[in-house]
Amino acid sequence: MSIAAVAVGESLADRAYAVIRDRLVMLEIRPGDPLNDDRLAAELGTGRTPVREALKRLEGDRLVVAYPRRGTFATAVDITDLAHLSEVRLALEPVAARSAARDAGNADRAVLAGLAERIAALDPGGAPRELLRADVEVHRALYRATGNPHLEDVCVRLDNLATRIWVLFLDRLPALPGHVHEHAALLDAVVAGEEERAAELAKAHVEGFERSIRALL
Missing domain, CATH: 1.10.10.10 (Winged helix-like DNA-binding domain superfamily/Winged helix DNA-binding domain)
Incomplete structure (x- = not known):
């Protein structure tokens, strides 16, 4: 490699x-x-x-x-971090989505629109790891589209830690395909400049993540 x-x-x-x-x-x-x-x-x-x-x-x-x-x-994956991660992500993910919807340039919107099409076309029965990689790609592209390097840096770090928790439970997450596919609507809202809708969808996404994991604990 x-x-x-x-x-x-x-x-x-x-x-x-x-x-x-x-x-x-x-x-x-x-x-x-x-x-x-x-x-x-x-x-x-x-x-x-x-x-x-x-x-x-x-x-x-x-x-x-x-x-x-x-x-x-x-480092270990500490499930007790879930509540702490969710608390901060619930505050920042809507900010990032709203910021991207407002400030993303044409190039970033084109990237996000392409990702939305790819996400919508993903096979729900596909390999869980590939679905999760697509989830990570969406998050990082959205954070980049904010144009705010400080917000991007913090959100990427938090998403990395949250993703490790996903991977730990990957074989027990039947809701994963739906969780990933819902990104298509979020990306569409960002591309369309719908700030409040994007923020609401981002918040719902984080809430769904926490519910899915807690259901397995």
């Missing part, structure tokens, strides 16, 4: 961060697993320095934890 192809303006550390982050979010690196600098550098086709920089950022995201003389490990 080489990261030799780096986007314009993106450093090797940025790319290493993105790759390792997504493996942590999707629990491909399991909670409690050690993250070895040398092994990751070899897998990613880069040096140890970009990996170390990426791991430091991931520690700030609460996705890894470093212990002196022991090393760096993927």
Whole structure:
């Protein structure tokens, strides 16, 4: 898994961060697993320095934890965090949706419109992990469309932690396809500039996430 192809303006550390982050979010690196600098550098086709920089950022995201003389490990998925995550996301997700509906440029609206079509066409019987990856893609595109880097950063971090909880229960979530498909209406509202409707749908989405998980506890 080489990261030799780096986007314009993106450093090797940025790319290493993105790759390792997504493996942590999707629990491909399991909670409690050690993250070895040398092994990751070899897998990613880069040096140890970009990996170390990426791991430091991931520690700030609460996705890894470093212990002196022991090393760096993927953090546990703590279900007791659900209420805390939901409290903050219920406040911020409507803000992000409203902001994107109001401020997104033409290019971002075109991206969101394309995503809406893709989401609407997704096979409900598809692989759960692929459905969840689509969910993550929608969230990140919507946050980017706000044009507010601070809001985007906070929302991405929270969504990453919430997604790890989804993955933990992935095989027991029959509501997942519906949860992902409801993004089509949210994206349509954002593209159309319907600020309040977008905010309402974003809030309902977070509430549905919490209900689905709590039903399994």
